[in-house]
Amino acid sequence: MTTKKNIRLPKSKGIETATVYTPDECLKKIKHIVLQENNQQIVEEFITIQNMKQKFEEAEVSIPNKIVMFGPPGTGKTLTAYYLASRLELPLIVVRLDAIIHSHLGETGSNIRKIFEFAKLAPCVLFLDEFDAIARARDSIDEVKEMARVVNTLLQCLDEFHSNSTFMAATNLEEELDTAVWRRFDTRMTYELPGRAELDVFLTKLLGVSQEKRKLIEQSKELLQGCSFADIEQIILKAKRKMIIEDSEMSYDKIAHGYAAYNPRTLPRDAAPVGAIS
Ligand SMILES: Nc1ncnc2c1ncn2[C@@H]1O[C@H](COP(=O)(O)OP(=O)(O)OP(=O)(O)O)[C@@H](O)[C@H]1O
Numbered sequence: 001m002t003t004k005k006n007i008r009l010p011k012s013k014g015i016e017t018a019t020v021y022t023p024d025e026c027l028k029k030i031k032h033i034v035l036q037e038n039n040q041q042i043v044e045e046f047i048t049i050q051n052m053k054q055k056f057e058e059a060e061v062s063i064p065n066k067i068v069m070f071g072p073p074g075t076g077k078t079l080t081a082y083y084l085a086s087r088l089e090l091p092l093i094v095v096r097l098d099a100i101i102h103s104h105l106g107e108t109g110s111n112i113r114k115i116f117e118f119a120k121l122a123p124c125v126l127f128l129d130e131f132d133a134i135a136r137a138r139d140s141i142d143e144v145k146e147m148a149r150v151v152n153t154l155l156q157c158l159d160e161f162h163s164n165s166t167f168m169a170a171t172n173l174e175e176e177l178d179t180a181v182w183r184r185f186d187t188r189m190t191y192e193l194p195g196r197a198e199l200d201v202f203l204t205k206l207l208g209v210s211q212e213k214r215k216l217i218e219q220s221k222e223l224l225q226g227c228s229f230a231d232i233e234q235i236i237l238k239a240k241r242k243m244i245i246e247d248s249e250m251s252y253d254k255i256a257h258g259y260a261a262y263n264p265r266t267l268p269r270d271a272a273p274v275g276a277i278s
């Protein structure tokens with residue numbers, strides 16, 4: 001595949017080291033996104049700055065372009081990369097870890113360098129998911145010396161990344177990251193499981209806004225406390241499937257059945273035991 005003015009994506013082990021999504025493709029993925037208020041503010045400010053670059057350059061104030069996202073699974077880190085690319089109307093380049101990481105660590109470093117160089121060729125959002133796989137603390141692994149070299153390459157790439165592109169990284173293992181790596185990021189976003197407000201907005205997006213739905217959402221909020229957005233999405237999907245099979249209305253029972261069937265790992269603190277629902 002060719003992208004970005006027909007420039008070829010770097011390859012490793014015979015496969016491309018990234019997947020490219022157009023802003024339109026990104027937009028399709030983020031229909032139901034709910035960002036915590038503080039994260040929404042961070043994103044808005046980031047976009048504002050990108051749109052007034054000249055003023056920043058005149059004032060000799062550096063423009064942020066490196067974002068790190070940290071938080072539990074299923075809370076919207078990956079989704080935020082799609083969201084930002086779509087808002088900035090830039091292609092999203094999602095790094096393929098399986099292609100980047102090589103049994104010869106020297107190759108891994110070289111792959112990292114190539115993908116960063118690629119991202120500098122034209123404005124884009126470069127996204128490295130499961131960032132911890134590369135940016136592990138330099139003293140926490142077996143092949144210490146070799147891995148340290150990979151981390152050093154990454155640090156260099158981050159230092160040299162002052163282009164019109166944005167680099168985003170996500171992890172749920174904040175404590176495993178090298179502090180030198182953390183320092184390289186100018187924007188940090190922390191994700192949490194949805195609180196009551198986010199649950200409300202998310203369920204409204206998934207279920208609808210009628211008066212009946214309002215009641216259903218209030219009831220379901222109790223049950224779904226402690227679940228991630230990803231869990232909730234799966235539970236509601238199960239309920240919707242049941243609704244279609246039975247040709248009936250959405251109901252609390254269906255959501256409770258979806259919950260019991262999906263059995264999310266994060267058990268809600270105050271909810272009834274799963275067995276009591278079905
Ligand atoms: N904040 C959110 N708003 C709306 N939907 C969400 C949100 N977070 C997660 N989801 C739903 O869950 C799916 C997985 O989310 P995502 O991949 O963004 O999670 P993540 O935080 O990157 O998780 P992981 O740490 O496992 O990579 C999304 O495709 C979306 O359907």
Ligand SMILES: [Mg+2]
Pocket residue numbers: 077078079129130170
């Ligand atoms: Mg993710």
